[in-house]
Amino acid sequence: EDQVTQSPEALRLQEGESSSLNCSYTVSGLRGLFWYRQDPGKGPEFLFTLYSAGEEKEKERLKATLTKKESFLHITAPKPEDSATYLCAVQAGAAGNKLTFGGGTRVLVKP
Amino acid sequence: DAGITQSPRHKVTETGTPVTLRCHQTENHRYMYWYRQDPGHGLRLIHYSYGVKDTDKGEVSDGYSVSRSKTEDFLLTLESATSSQTSVYFCAIRGTEETQYFGPGTRLLVL
Numbered sequence: 001e002d003q004v005t006q007s008p009e010a011l012r013l014q015e016g017e018s019s020s021l022n023c024s025y026t027v028s029g030l031r032g033l034f035w036y037r038q039d040p041g042k043g044p045e046f047l048f049t050l051y052s053a054g055e056e057k058e059k060e061r062l063k064a065t066l067t068k069k070e071s072f073l074h075i076t077a078p079k080p081e082d083s084a085t086y087l088c089a090v091q092a093g094a095a096g097n098k099l100t101f102g103g104g105t106r107v108l109v110k111p
Numbered sequence: 112d113a114g115i116t117q118s119p120r121h122k123v124t125e126t127g128t129p130v131t132l133r134c135h136q137t138e139n140h141r142y143m144y145w146y147r148q149d150p151g152h153g154l155r156l157i158h159y160s161y162g163v164k165d166t167d168k169g170e171v172s173d174g175y176s177v178s179r180s181k182t183e184d185f186l187l188t189l190e191s192a193t194s195s196q197t198s199v200y201f202c203a204i205r206g207t208e209e210t211q212y213f214g215p216g217t218r219l220l221v222l
Binding site for chain 1: 142151152153154155156159169201205208209210211212213214215216
């Protein structure tokens, strides 16, 4: 059974204080690892897809990396508008493109 | 914005009543998904569709049925609502590179 574990559950940062979120996974045959951002009361918003170990992707202050067992989402010099819940999901196998999600990391960036 | 709307956005109902949630997309995507999101469980797949009249179960399908008679609409029905089905329901479509894009969600309260 595919499993995704995110840590920490919650993270409080001062504006400008860089940090990393972890997503550990067990899956047979990873097809893709996805990061989403979710604001309160809204649907998840797609950020990145990573397909193979060693791959990295960046968007503004966010950088996602992937190894064979985990992914990291690095937030560099965060701003209050980066406050959100960040979700990680994995896709394995071919049947229906099903995603298995982790529980998320709630990030609060204080000015 | 992947052109996904969900209706209703909020609903309060009573135990034992049937409830239907609607997901509508405007971009002719083949794959559509229904998830529920609950504290402590993250996002979990209920059912998905890979074409008109083609559907399959996800990990938490008991008590739910779906229908897709047109490409643009994917309906989720709670046949006899229970309090355990109080949740936030999200619809998603599969876009390019197998990425799923989510709708705004429906908050359902079953009393």
